Amino acid sequence: MNRSAVRAAVHVAAVFAIYLSVAMLVPALIDLYYGNPDWKAFAFSALFVGGFALAVALATQGKPPAVTTRFGFLLVNLLWVTMAVAGAVPLMLSSIQLSPTDAFFEAVSGITTTGGTVINGLDQAPPGLLLWRSLLCFMGGLGVIVLGLFLLPFLNIGGVSYFKIESSDIEDRPFERFQTFTISLIGIYGALAVACTIGYAAGGMDTFNAINHAMSTVATGGFSTHDTSFLRYADKPIILWTGSIFMFIGSLPFSIMILFAVRGRLDALRDPQIRVFAGYCIVFAVAVAIYLRVKLDMPFGDAITHSTFNFMSIISTAGFASDDYTLWGPFAVACIFVATFLGGCSGSTTGGIKAYRFLILFELLANGLRRLIYPHTVLPVRYGDRTVPAEMQHMVALFIASFFVIWAIGTILLGATGLDFVTATTGALTALTNVGPGLGPIIGPVGNFSSLPDTAKWVLSFLMLLGRLEILAVLVMFTPAFWAR
Secondary structure: OOOHHHHHHHHHHHHHHHHHHOOOHHHHHHHHHOOOOOOHHHHHHHHHHHHHHHHHHHHOOOOOOOOOHHHHHHHHHHHHHHHHHHHHHHHHHHHOOOHHEEEEEHHHHOOOOOOOOOEEEEEHHOOOHHHHHHHHHHHHHHHHHHHHHHHHOOOOOOHHHHHHHHEEEEEEEEEEEHHHHHHHHHHHHHHHHHHHHHHHHHHHHOHHHHHHHHHHHOOOOOOOOOOOOOHHOOOOOOHHHHHHHHHHHHHHHHHHHHHHHHHHHHHHOOOOHHHHHHHHHHHHHHHHHHHHHHHHHOOOOHHHHHHHHHHHHHOOOOOOOOOOOHOOOOHHHHHHHHHHOOOOOOOOOOOOOHHHHHHHHHHHHHHHHHHHHHOOOOOOEOOEEEEEHHHHHHHHHHHHHHHHHHHHHHHHHHOOHHHHHHHHHHHHHOOOOOOOOOOOOOOOOOOOOOOOHHHHHHHHHHHHHHHHHHHHHHHHHHHHHHHHO
């Protein structure tokens, strides 16, 4: 790795940290408004992080290096680690005084839009702290979209081919001008948050909670201002349906949404992965709703409301919960476990394996079975009306293989820290898919990660970063070839 590339990546990360320090002033002002002394913690954090980042930025100024894939991998990893470390500073200095391990875990959970928390007593927590957690989710969600639409395609992870596939014309990207695309993206993302806030407020949330939950919902992040998440609003169907709708929207490809909203391209909504994603959301929600009606004698209106909200939360990797779904019975729990793998669409705020990879995987499987009968037949892999390049097929297979290997290793490492099998297995899975809550009494929908050993929290933090950066972008950093000149 060229030293000038490392210097340039550090410079970009330092500049990014300066902007992040400015964002810390928002919760400082909120605490000041409510008369909470935690405003000093956020003000000092902004000063400390901003000052240190400015010094690093000035020290690493220089001629930018050639943009290469190795520089891109380094920059992506450094940006996410920088955001996690900087985001953890005010959490350590706040009145709840999180340890460095807990603060880093909480910050990583926010920026990766995972939503697992180590904080108890959220209902009594300082307003600035609650807002900072929501801001981490909101900024992380926007970063995830940019990552999926621009950075990972450039690095051929999920990738450049997909960016072409998702556009309605391979030769015509959604916008020729990057600036126009970016402004449209930020505008739509912000408008969704505002609309979601209004929906929550109309359903009975107070303004502060509506804003916090809206930012976390649109980012499919899962951070709540309550220890019991949406169980507090279990009797308010308007709030639950608002959450379901906006979690669904947040799971859609934002490039497709821009084509539809700005250019009026109705054909963009025919993207194959949208149909697959909507299909398995409907199947799981309806199947479990019928199960709840028959087995638990739950009124069907309540059953479909809670089933839709919780499955939309799991599949979109938001991680909210309106009920302890581990008590719904074995069929529902099995469906929830399977749904944890799925994820939304590429180019969205979601984690998980994602719908377009399942499409390509099933095409590969179907073609493989046909070749057993007709060995000499040439069968292209299709994505809608397009042929998927061989490179894209290879990356999908590599990602899925890596996913299950990392999940197995994560489960073993968590088991080595003393966690029981269910907690270790689902903890590794929900961290890698950025879902948040797992199964079992410890990290289930009514629990949190506070009681886990510090070693387990570091393992989970690493898994969350792996999952958010699509695994391969992190693993490549550990190869000797990456650092070779």
